[in-house]
Amino acid sequence: MVPEYDLAAGMPDTAVSVSDFVDLLNETYEFAFPSIVVSGELANLRVSKNKWLYFDLKDDGASVKFFGTVYQLPGPLEDGMLLNVRGTPHMHEAYGFSVNVQTIQAAGEGSIRRAAELLQIKLEAEGLFAADRKRRLPYPPERIGLITSGQSAAYADFIKILAARWAGLNVAHIDVQVQGEIAPLQIVEAIETFNTMAEPPEVLVLIRGGGIPEDLAAFSTESVTRAVASSRVPTLVAIGHEIDVSLAELAADVRASTPSNAAELLVPDKATVLSDVAQTAERMYTVLVDRIEDERSDLNTVSQSLQQAVSRQFDHTRRHLEQYSELLMTLSPEAALRRGYSVLRTAKRKQITDEAGLPKVGDDIIIQHHLAELAATVTNVEQRRHP
Amino acid sequence: MKKQQPYNELVAELQQLVRKLESGEADIDESIKLYEQGTQIVQQLEQRLQEAENRITSLQATMEQAEAE
Numbered sequence: 336m337v338p339e340y341d342l343a344a345g346m347p348d349t350a351v352s353v354s355d356f357v358d359l360l361n362e363t364y365e366f367a368f369p370s371i372v373v374s375g376e377l378a379n380l381r382v383s384k385n386k387w388l389y390f391d392l393k394d395d396g397a398s399v400k401f402f403g404t405v406y407q408l409p410g411p412l413e414d415g416m417l418l419n420v421r422g423t424p425h426m427h428e429a430y431g432f433s434v435n436v437q438t439i440q441a442a443g444e445g446s447i448r449r450a451a452e453l454l455q456i457k458l459e460a461e462g463l464f465a466a467d468r469k470r471r472l473p474y475p476p477e478r479i480g481l482i483t484s485g486q487s488a489a490y491a492d493f494i495k496i497l498a499a500r501w502a503g504l505n506v507a508h509i510d511v512q513v514q515g516e517i518a519p520l521q522i523v524e525a526i527e528t529f530n531t532m533a534e535p536p537e538v539l540v541l542i543r544g545g546g547i548p549e550d551l552a553a554f555s556t557e558s559v560t561r562a563v564a565s566s567r568v569p570t571l572v573a574i575g576h577e578i579d580v581s582l583a584e585l586a587a588d589v590r591a592s593t594p595s596n597a598a599e600l601l602v603p604d605k606a607t608v609l610s611d612v613a614q615t616a617e618r619m620y621t622v623l624v625d626r627i628e629d630e631r632s633d634l635n636t637v638s639q640s641l642q643q644a645v646s647r648q649f650d651h652t653r654r655h656l657e658q659y660s661e662l663l664m665t666l667s668p669e670a671a672l673r674r675g676y677s678v679l680r681t682a683k684r685k686q687i688t689d690e691a692g693l694p695k696v697g698d699d700i701i702i703q704h705h706l707a708e709l710a711a712t713v714t715n716v717e718q719r720r721h722p
Numbered sequence: 723m724k725k726q727q728p729y730n731e732l733v734a735e736l737q738q739l740v741r742k743l744e745s746g747e748a749d750i751d752e753s754i755k756l757y758e759q760g761t762q763i764v765q766q767l768e769q770r771l772q773e774a775e776n777r778i779t780s781l782q783a784t785m786e787q788a789e790a791e
Binding site: 501525618622626 | 726730736737739740743746760764767768773774778779780781
């Protein structure tokens with residue numbers, strides 16, 4: 336319990352206990368420095384029980400102790416690095432004075448680069464950047480989770496290029512700070528939010544435009560890099576200009592060189608696709624026309640063979656008929672007459688045959704010759720003996 | 723609102739249809755039907771790409787909500 340002292344009214348004259356003094360001091364610290372950023376060179380970095388973090392920040396004139404947890408580390412650090420550490424001064428009842436850490440950031444280009452190098456070595460060893468972890472992005476995705484600052488040129492470029500290239504997309508945007516102390520936390524939260532949605536987007540897009548290394552540092556922190564690597568939703572990350580490579584980009588499934596390039600990689604170009612679709616439609620038409628043409632030609636062939644078969648049958652029948660007709664001709668009595676034979680008929684034009692009986696002397700008969708019919712009278716009948 | 727068939731599904735359907743048409747498996751009646759279906763899909767794709775607009779919604783990360791509470 337902190338004793339009731341009215342600080343504004345000045346210090347009391349009476350003595351206070353050690354415990355009360357510590358409490359009073361801490362109350363004063365919290366009041367005076369709820370949060371302060373101290374910049375200095377890292378020294379005596381030590382981790383205890385894999386959890387507690389002890390280090391000093393120093394400059395030419397002074398050195399101050401800091402206390403925190405490993406979860407506040409932006410990544411591996413080493414003595415000599417320049418850091419910006421946010422925290423609250425605190426007097427521990429047993430261990431004395433230290434600053435309780437809230438956030439730690441590398442400061443200055445050299446330290447930022449070195450911190451990123453150390454982290455890269457560590458995460459690389461864990462396999463976070465391995466090529467076989469990379470997943471394919473759905474192409475084109477319909478639902479996109481976008482994480483960037485809504486005020487940024489990166490956001491505007493991305494949305495503009497996306498609209499020019501493709502249509503009907505659902506873009507859900509979480510507005511985050513893309514630089515500064517709070518940025519890594521917000522970015523990690525945004526990635527987590529998208530991942531835990533009932534219907535998560537098909538791809539996460541994390542983008543930021545160019546800037547000085549200090550501005551891009553959030554994308555090379557351990558927390559952001561790990562969040563990108565462990566995202567269940569496939570990730571596309573584009574930070575800064577082409578030459579800037581952040582660790583988040585290395586951990587991403589796909590890296591784009593710029594925010595505009597991210598939009599280009601994400602979806603095909605409408606114009607190209609429309610022309611492909613038109614070509615497909617034309618091919619389809621050609622196939623159908625060819626198909627109809629084939630059917631017609633098949634039909635012609637069948638129809639021709641049908642006609643041929645019928646006409647063959649006709650010819651055959653006609654030839655038969657001619658043969659019969661010739662046969663008939665040879666069998667006809669006319670033919671015999673033409674050969675010189677004659678037919679005898681009675682006056683009543685009945686043919687004189689064996690059955691009908693021979694005419695008698697004096698009977699009138701008709702002799703039928705092929706040139707004429709002659710009327711005659713029988714003058715003599717002489718029976719022929721049959722052989 | 724009826725859910726739109728995803729673009730990729732439409733394209734896959736069109737490709738399958740064209741393949742079947744090209745293979746000559748289908749008889750002439752079916753071929754004509756396939757062609758009609760194909761042209762409908764083509765129209766849908768063109769319409770979708772030319773008329774549809776991208777929808778952009780703003781979400782809040784859970785952290786921001788938590789802070790606001």
